Amino acid sequence: MRRVAPAVAAAVALSAAAACSAGGSGGAEARGTGAATAPSPAATPSPKPSYPLSGAPRTIPSVRDHEAARGPGWRPAAGSAVVVAKGSEALADEGRLLAGELKTGFRNSGPVKAGDVELSLDPAGGGGSESYTLTTRGNRVRITGPDEAGVFYGTRTLKQAVRSGGAMPEGVVRDRPDRPQRGLNVDIARKHFTAGWIEARLREMADLKLNTLGLHFSDDQGFRIASDTHPEVVSRDHLGKAEVRRILALARSLHITVVPEIDSPGHLGAVLRAHPGLQLRDTRGVPRQGAIDISRPESARIVDDLLREYARLFPGRWFHVGADEYQALTVRDPQASYPQLARAAVERYGPNATVHDLATGWLNDRASVVRAAQKQPKAWNDGFFRGGAVSPDKDIEVEYWTGKEIGARPPAEYLAEGRKVVNLNDEYLYYVLGEPNEFTYPTGRRIYEEWTPLVLRGTAPVPARYSDQILGGRLAVWGDRAQAQTQDQVAAGIRMPLRALSQKLWTPGRPALSWAQFNALADSLG
Numbered sequence: 001m002r003r004v005a006p007a008v009a010a011a012v013a014l015s016a017a018a019a020c021s022a023g024g025s026g027g028a029e030a031r032g033t034g035a036a037t038a039p040s041p042a043a044t045p046s047p048k049p050s051y052p053l054s055g056a057p058r059t060i061p062s063v064r065d066h067e068a069a070r071g072p073g074w075r076p077a078a079g080s081a082v083v084v085a086k087g088s089e090a091l092a093d094e095g096r097l098l099a100g101e102l103k104t105g106f107r108n109s110g111p112v113k114a115g116d117v118e119l120s121l122d123p124a125g126g127g128g129s130e131s132y133t134l135t136t137r138g139n140r141v142r143i144t145g146p147d148e149a150g151v152f153y154g155t156r157t158l159k160q161a162v163r164s165g166g167a168m169p170e171g172v173v174r175d176r177p178d179r180p181q182r183g184l185n186v187d188i189a190r191k192h193f194t195a196g197w198i199e200a201r202l203r204e205m206a207d208l209k210l211n212t213l214g215l216h217f218s219d220d221q222g223f224r225i226a227s228d229t230h231p232e233v234v235s236r237d238h239l240g241k242a243e244v245r246r247i248l249a250l251a252r253s254l255h256i257t258v259v260p261e262i263d264s265p266g267h268l269g270a271v272l273r274a275h276p277g278l279q280l281r282d283t284r285g286v287p288r289q290g291a292i293d294i295s296r297p298e299s300a301r302i303v304d305d306l307l308r309e310y311a312r313l314f315p316g317r318w319f320h321v322g323a324d325e326y327q328a329l330t331v332r333d334p335q336a337s338y339p340q341l342a343r344a345a346v347e348r349y350g351p352n353a354t355v356h357d358l359a360t361g362w363l364n365d366r367a368s369v370v371r372a373a374q375k376q377p378k379a380w381n382d383g384f385f386r387g388g389a390v391s392p393d394k395d396i397e398v399e400y401w402t403g404k405e406i407g408a409r410p411p412a413e414y415l416a417e418g419r420k421v422v423n424l425n426d427e428y429l430y431y432v433l434g435e436p437n438e439f440t441y442p443t444g445r446r447i448y449e450e451w452t453p454l455v456l457r458g459t460a461p462v463p464a465r466y467s468d469q470i471l472g473g474r475l476a477v478w479g480d481r482a483q484a485q486t487q488d489q490v491a492a493g494i495r496m497p498l499r500a501l502s503q504k505l506w507t508p509g510r511p512a513l514s515w516a517q518f519n520a521l522a523d524s525l526g
Helices: 091-100 150-164 195-207 242-251 269-274 299-311 339-349 355-372 411-415 445-449 462-468 487-494 494-507 514-526
Strands: 066-068 081-082 106-108 117-121 132-138 140-145 170-175 181-187 212-218 257-264 279-281 289-292 317-321 376-380 397-400 421-423 430-432 469-479
Touching: 066 411, 066 494, 081 091, 081 487, 091 150, 106 355, 132 150, 140 150, 150 170, 150 195, 181 195, 181 494, 195 212, 195 242, 195 487, 212 430, 212 469, 242 257, 242 299, 257 289, 257 299, 257 376, 269 289, 269 299, 279 494, 317 355, 339 355, 339 376, 339 421, 397 494, 411 421, 411 462, 430 494, 445 494, 445 514, 462 469, 487 514
Parallel strands: 081 106, 081 117, 117 140, 181 212, 181 469, 212 257, 257 317, 317 376, 376 397, 397 421, 421 469, 430 469
Antiparallel strands: 066 170, 132 140, 132 170, 279 289
């Protein structure tokens, strides 16, 4: 496989006017000269402090809009508290988290005093669910948004501003993401990652305002989540369902959706080891690695059992059904090499149907299964074929990763069909363990300096008229050579690529900071 001017520190310029008396107790009158003594002038009051205009907070990602103001800003102090506004009690978890991070008190209602931070829901205030307004004035901060997610992102801005500059600058931040899907994809099938490692990534993602974690947990090398319907397919090293529920609870509290993926009809080697009779074989009896025989009803039954089981486990909106790299389609003549697939295609879809149509029908059927479980289906772009007797369902979100595979069309073709697309461009967004097939570990610099959501394939962007159909993107970790890096090395390796991706999916346009400045900011934020 695959702005931000620096925050200006509040400087106080104080001046004092000195007044001199024209006379005193040793003056002319005391010496008997009869000269009048001048009255002492009234003391001149000290002037009020004056402040330069504030700069935007220094955060990753940078905020979209900051209205500058004059004032000292806000910093946590003795007696400060995070206060949830009356009627906004749903924000209690966000408030407690922020209070713990800033080391302040917490009040779930009550009056807001000087030094406090107030969190408030304002559904009538307009804006999308992830938007927020953060106002710093009079030694108070107020964060409002139409939904809990937006207020939560406002707390991330406040936390980072205090960490990077010591204070939240005076003024008003109005902020919102450029793309609705922003995140990380992790192949936990070929390399087992612990629940603790995944939870650490969730916390890192939350501070970067990333909201989607994809878990590819089934592949040729392993099946990594416990199963009740088919325990025989599960690998020795795997996540128990209690661990998964703990991960999901943390994700939910951080406003991150976890997207499960069971890839089929390819990449099913772990399932096929337990069910070898379902493995696809050609006319000579030679098996194709990871490929299930989609002409057999039993193949659909076992995959659908698993899809339904994990659709119940994962509460989020999406389910990824794979569809990429089906090995039956990589030979010169699929009909001749796999006559059982050719016959099944004709029986189901008519005399002109081909193995490509059978594979498309498989995709549509799996999408139907997850749709019945109230999930939005996703699939890899090279599983969408054109010009056949069967067309891929229009509501399946295209996860575009490659232009190199059979069936991979230019991204503009998918967009011209009206499809919604998520960007996982393997040129920029693939972190492949062991660096096989000319992959190199991304540092994040090319993402930061070159990539945009419109760059779906290679380095060329699609026409801007398609921008609204591109839902966002994810950085993808793939475990092709699982032992090439430890969990800690992977975490360190994806640190800056994740931050670069966060910047480019939240704030459109060329970043104001250079790559060196961005790295320095990342270091200051920890």
